[in-house]
Amino acid sequence: MPVISKRLALLGSTGSIGTQTLAVIEGLNRAGHNLSVVALAAGKNLELLAAQAQRFQPELIAIERAKDVGRLRQLLKTFWNGEIAVGGEGLQAVATHPKADLVVNALVGAVGLIPTLEALKAKKIVALANKESLVIGGHLVHASLDLHLRPGEGVQSRRSLVPIDSEHSALFQLLQPLRQDEIERIILTASGGPFRTRPLDSFAHITVEEALRHPTWQMGKRVTIDSATLVNKAFEVIEAHWLFDLPYEKISVLIHPQSVVHGLVELTDGSLLAHVSTTDMKLPIQYALTYPERIASSVERLDLVKQRLEFAPVGRERYPAFWLVCEAGRRGGTFPAVANAADEVLVQKFLNNEISFLGIARGLERVLAEHEGVPDPDVEEIFAADRWARQRASEIAQNSL
Numbered sequence: 001m002p003v004i005s006k007r008l009a010l011l012g013s014t015g016s017i018g019t020q021t022l023a024v025i026e027g028l029n030r031a032g033h034n035l036s037v038v039a040l041a042a043g044k045n046l047e048l049l050a051a052q053a054q055r056f057q058p059e060l061i062a063i064e065r066a067k068d069v070g071r072l073r074q075l076l077k078t079f080w081n082g083e084i085a086v087g088g089e090g091l092q093a094v095a096t097h098p099k100a101d102l103v104v105n106a107l108v109g110a111v112g113l114i115p116t117l118e119a120l121k122a123k124k125i126v127a128l129a130n131k132e133s134l135v136i137g138g139h140l141v142h143a144s145l146d147l148h149l150r151p152g153e154g155v156q157s158r159r160s161l162v163p164i165d166s167e168h169s170a171l172f173q174l175l176q177p178l179r180q181d182e183i184e185r186i187i188l189t190a191s192g193g194p195f196r197t198r199p200l201d202s203f204a205h206i207t208v209e210e211a212l213r214h215p216t217w218q219m220g221k222r223v224t225i226d227s228a229t230l231v232n233k234a235f236e237v238i239e240a241h242w243l244f245d246l247p248y249e250k251i252s253v254l255i256h257p258q259s260v261v262h263g264l265v266e267l268t269d270g271s272l273l274a275h276v277s278t279t280d281m282k283l284p285i286q287y288a289l290t291y292p293e294r295i296a297s298s299v300e301r302l303d304l305v306k307q308r309l310e311f312a313p314v315g316r317e318r319y320p321a322f323w324l325v326c327e328a329g330r331r332g333g334t335f336p337a338v339a340n341a342a343d344e345v346l347v348q349k350f351l352n353n354e355i356s357f358l359g360i361a362r363g364l365e366r367v368l369a370e371h372e373g374v375p376d377p378d379v380e381e382i383f384a385a386d387r388w389a390r391q392r393a394s395e396i397a398q399n400s401l
């Protein structure tokens with residue numbers, strides 16, 4: 001077995017993916033590999049970040065707010081004596097740390113885009129969990145990749161961006177040996193969320209508690225609601241478009257309630273390749289950390305004998321927000337950024353009991369219909385569209401949802 005030796009910078013170390021990444025690093029090191037952490041970035045969770053700094057001894061840590069530096073130093077006492085950076089500059093310093101070979105971006109939200117671009121510009125390999133980098137700035141990330149593919153070559157020759165999201169990791173693994181011209185289409189799977197079989201005429205009465213009960217994955221609140229509307233899956237379609245250089249016509253989604261088939265590739269000869277495993281994010285995280293090697297793991301094995309696998313199409317009436325966001329992806333420009341920002345606001349309003357579950361799709365439809373898109377936007381234009389969408393979504397939610 002090859003021994004993995006890498007130096008990592010981790011953005012978003014205190015989050016769900018960030019903490020699981022550190023657990024995977026410790027597991028790999030216990031198994032004789034050599035992964036060190038040279039830089040960590042987090043937001044406001046100073047206690048956890050201080051504990052991580054003590055344990056992993058990075059040279060640099062970054063936090064969101066300058067006013068927290070004093071408190072962080074207090075927490076770190078004499079355990080750690082490295083450098084502390086703050087805000088956007090801090091994120092950039094972590095993303096481009098000279099000693100890092102691999103940058104894991106596990107930030108949540110639009111704040112993840114610039115660090116992804118900076119890390120790629122600094123010729124780092126990026127293990128990407130931060131969806132928003134590709135959803136709102138896919139064309140910019142794409143343009144930053146080393147795109148010297150020979151004719152007919154596909155993703156297997158592109159090593160600078162490795163996905164962490166489980167569906168994209170699955171597809172990335174399946175696509176490795178393939179040429180673009182062998183691929184008929186890729187299929188992402190979606191659990192269908194908690195309302196897959198609920199009668200449509202009762203959707204007006206969906207409560208926050210019901211929407212937060214995700215059948216297969218344990219995640220944060222926004223992404224759990226986005227899984228009930230399937231907006232999360234539409235974001236993943238946009239991610240896949242940029243990650244794998246595939247036109248939207250070649251990307252499909254199927255509802256698969258058991259969530260053990262994470263992705264499928266249909267080949268031009270009619271063969272279908274599938275990636276199947278238990279639902280544990282540690283598996284795609286480990287693959288991204290060790291790529292291009294595959295290393296033994298203790299992830300639970302799937303007992304196929306116990307599986308009954310079902311697949312169904314994504315209904316337009318049941319999942320209207322999914323189709324709206326896919327359309328925003330197809331239109332490109334600032335539309336995906338607007339969809340992302342409006343959705344974030346609308347989901348929060350739903351969680352606050354200010355709008356109904358159906359109001360999320362209605363609000364998205366209104367905001368997207370009003371948007372005058374900017375084609376091929378730069379970072380400033382993306383953030384301007386994001387701000388506009390937040391404001392409009394808020395106003396629409398307040399007045400008419």
Ligand SMILES: NC(=O)c1ccc[n+]([C@@H]2O[C@H](COP(=O)([O-])OP(=O)(O)OC[C@H]3O[C@@H](n4cnc5c(N)ncnc54)[C@H](OP(=O)(O)O)[C@@H]3O)[C@@H](O)[C@H]2O)c1
Pocket residue numbers: 011012013014015016017018041042043044045046063064106107108109111129130131132164165166218219220223281
């Ligand atoms: N969780 C999953 O299973 C999963 C699966 C697939 C994809 N993803 C994607 O992975 C990304 C991360 O998801 P997550 O579930 O790990 O999110 P999360 O638990 O909310 O963690 C987000 C991390 O980002 C940090 N952060 C947020 N805003 C920041 C800012 N302005 N400056 C610096 N740091 C900031 C947070 O710091 P503090 O907590 O210290 O404030 C935290 O470390 C998302 O794009 C998500 O869609 C997640």
